Amino acid sequence: xxxxxxxxxxxxxxxxxxxxxxxxxxxxxxxxxxxxxxxxxxxxxxxxxxxxxxxxxxxxxxxxxxxxxxxxxxxxxxxxxxxxxxxxxxxxxxxxxxxxxxxxxxxxxxxxxxxxxxxxxxxxxxxxxxxxxxxxxxxxxxxxxxxxxxxxxxxxxxxxxxxxxxxxxxxxxxxxxxxxxxxxxxxxxxxxxxxxxxxxxxxxxxxxxxxxxxxxxxxxxxxxxxxxxxxxxxxxxxxxxxxxxxxxxxxxxxxxxxxxxxxxxxxxxxxxxxxxxxxxxxxxxxxxxxxxxxxxxxxxxxxxxxxxxxxxxxxxxxxxxxxxxxxxxxxxxxxxxxxxxxxxxxxxxxxxxxxxxxxxxxxxxxxxxxxxxxxxxxxxxxxxxxxxxxx
Amino acid sequence: xxxxxxxxxxxxxxxxxxxxxxxxxxxxxxxxxxxxxxxxxxxxxxxxxxxxxxxxxxxxxxxxxxxxxxxxxxxxxxxxxxxxxxxxxxxxxxxxxxxxxxxxxxxxxxxxxxxxxxxxxxxxxxxxxxxxxxxxxxxxxxxxxxxxxxxxxxxxxxxxxxxxxxxxxxxxxxxxxxxxxx
Numbered sequence: 001x002x003x004x005x006x007x008x009x010x011x012x013x014x015x016x017x018x019x020x021x022x023x024x025x026x027x028x029x030x031x032x033x034x035x036x037x038x039x040x041x042x043x044x045x046x047x048x049x050x051x052x053x054x055x056x057x058x059x060x061x062x063x064x065x066x067x068x069x070x071x072x073x074x075x076x077x078x079x080x081x082x083x084x085x086x087x088x089x090x091x092x093x094x095x096x097x098x099x100x101x102x103x104x105x106x107x108x109x110x111x112x113x114x115x116x117x118x119x120x121x122x123x124x125x126x127x128x129x130x131x132x133x134x135x136x137x138x139x140x141x142x143x144x145x146x147x148x149x150x151x152x153x154x155x156x157x158x159x160x161x162x163x164x165x166x167x168x169x170x171x172x173x174x175x176x177x178x179x180x181x182x183x184x185x186x187x188x189x190x191x192x193x194x195x196x197x198x199x200x201x202x203x204x205x206x207x208x209x210x211x212x213x214x215x216x217x218x219x220x221x222x223x224x225x226x227x228x229x230x231x232x233x234x235x236x237x238x239x240x241x242x243x244x245x246x247x248x249x250x251x252x253x254x255x256x257x258x259x260x261x262x263x264x265x266x267x268x269x270x271x272x273x274x275x276x277x278x279x280x281x282x283x284x285x286x287x288x289x290x291x292x293x294x295x296x297x298x299x300x301x302x303x304x305x306x307x308x309x310x311x312x313x314x315x316x317x318x319x320x321x322x323x324x325x326x327x328x329x330x331x332x333x334x335x336x337x338x339x340x341x342x343x344x345x346x347x348x349x350x351x352x353x354x355x356x357x358x359x360x361x362x363x364x365x366x367x368x369x370x371x372x373x374x375x376x377x378x379x380x381x382x383x384x385x386x387x388x389x390x391x
Numbered sequence: 392x393x394x395x396x397x398x399x400x401x402x403x404x405x406x407x408x409x410x411x412x413x414x415x416x417x418x419x420x421x422x423x424x425x426x427x428x429x430x431x432x433x434x435x436x437x438x439x440x441x442x443x444x445x446x447x448x449x450x451x452x453x454x455x456x457x458x459x460x461x462x463x464x465x466x467x468x469x470x471x472x473x474x475x476x477x478x479x480x481x482x483x484x485x486x487x488x489x490x491x492x493x494x495x496x497x498x499x500x501x502x503x504x505x506x507x508x509x510x511x512x513x514x515x516x517x518x519x520x521x522x523x524x525x526x527x528x529x530x531x532x533x534x535x536x537x538x539x540x541x542x543x544x545x546x547x548x549x550x551x552x553x554x555x556x557x558x559x560x561x562x563x564x565x566x567x568x569x570x571x572x573x
Binding site (some may be wrong): 004005006008032116118132168170171174175177178270271273274276277308357358360361363 | 409410413414416417418422423424425426427429430431450451452453454506529
């Protein structure tokens with residue numbers, strides 16, 4: 001049985017990567033991801049983890065090394081944040097297009113300029129179109145569980161895609177809280193040994209990542225799009241297996257007091273916990289408010305989203321990254337597109353909140369719900385608002 | 392739910408105090424969060440760290456705005472930091488100072504309930520360094536009972552290894568010597 005411990009979330013993340021028998025870790029330290037990588041290098045240096053730790057000179061090299069090691073058939077992990085992700089982005093497209101099951105934890109952080117080391121979702125949104133599966137944690141336990149889940153999904157021969165596990169920088173990465181760490185036997189039961197479908201092998205040479213002429217590029221991309229879409233069934237299946245074994249349930253779109261809600265908050269990441277407290281408070285005041293929160297960002301869980309929000313008259317969608325001058329933030333774009341395609345038209349307001357480490361409070365959620373109620377009643381135009389910006 | 396704010400200077404162990412408090416509470420089967428004021432760290436600069444302790448699962452990621460308890464690790468901070476900021480009327484401040492409760496109230500203009508201990512002297516005499524983190528935990532425990540000394544033992548052993556016993560001695564001595572306003 002796993003044991004309940006008080007632990008910094010980054011350390012727990014590194015511990016579970018160790019329990020997963022990872023073969024290769026190639027990473028470059030960057031705030032606020034640093035403790036994850038530091039602890040993994042300690043585990044290897046102290047002989048607790050039999051893996052190659054490759055301290056590369058940049059994130060571009062980190063992902064390049066991961067591509068090589070995954071293609072050679074090694075279970076591979078890395079971690080980054082923000083500018084580090086920006087530097088490795090070129091190779092991230094290659095990792096997913098070559099169908100390499102790399103797992104990466106991203107301690108989400110804003111992008112410069114101005115230079116900002118604090119939390120928002122700019123980096124995961126930059127990764128949106130790379131073809132990686134993206135899951136999102138709301139607390140330390142979920143970071144541990146989602147990393148374990150990520151290896152199982154990535155390496156499944158029906159998937160073979162890299163997985164990014166997102167955890168809010170500082171807000172989660174630097175938090176000490178109670179976490180149930182699984183023991184080795186439990187991890188082994190859930191995560192079978194990695195059996196590569198294809199691998200680089202001098203005895204059996206083959207080409208990975210050749211040129212795709214105009215005659216084949218479109219077909220290659222269509223196949224990749226289908227692979228990402230089809231991965232959802234395996235992601236859900238792996239969560240169901242996880243629940244059977246560990247008793248903790250995960251779904252692509254989670255809900256909280258949403259059944260009879262007239263107004264729904266829609267969030268992603270650790271602010272969802274604060275939003276639950278806000279929902280409790282508003283429910284106590286007699287307001288029919290609930291919460292839908294995204295656990296899976298890519299593949300986008302459109303059907304599950306519709307199921308979660310179809311009864312609501314109004315939605316307050318929170319985004320933590322900007323799509324400058326676009327109609328709304330990236331999460332709200334998906335929400336509106338999903339609803340429009342199905343002829344659904346609730347009142348939707350988009351709130352850009354928690355940028356570059358700005359706190360998102362219970363009061364902020366109450367204000368959002370009030371604004372959406374007001375907008376619906378008065379027929380105000382839908383759009384987006386950058387919350388709490390000083391004029 | 393109880394919220395605690397620690398004021399120290401970079402290098403004095405304020406963050407460690409917060410961590411040990413949370414780890415002790417978790418050891419007792421409670422829920423807890425400990426976190427620093429996120430950002431770059433500088434030795435000697437005023438720093439804060441935060442703890443939440445609850446019997447129920449803690450479902451908030453807000454910053455701590457109105458702590459019920461404040462621990463001041465360094466007396467020189469009283470002149471430059473408003474250590475009472477956001478503390479509700481029934482809150483308590485636990486302060487490392489050579490002053491008595493009455494002197495401290497008068498000199499620092501503090502209006503909340505106070506607990507005082509000369510943690511710097513205890514730390515120097517017991518640990519030979521002016522690091523007051525474990526010492527002030529003894530004062531916090533005496534003043535509030537938010538955790539128990541027994542639950543602190545494991546986390547202190549793990550963190551301090553060979554000097555754990557001395558740190559526990561400093562903690563216990565502070566527990567004995569802390570004066571808590573009635």
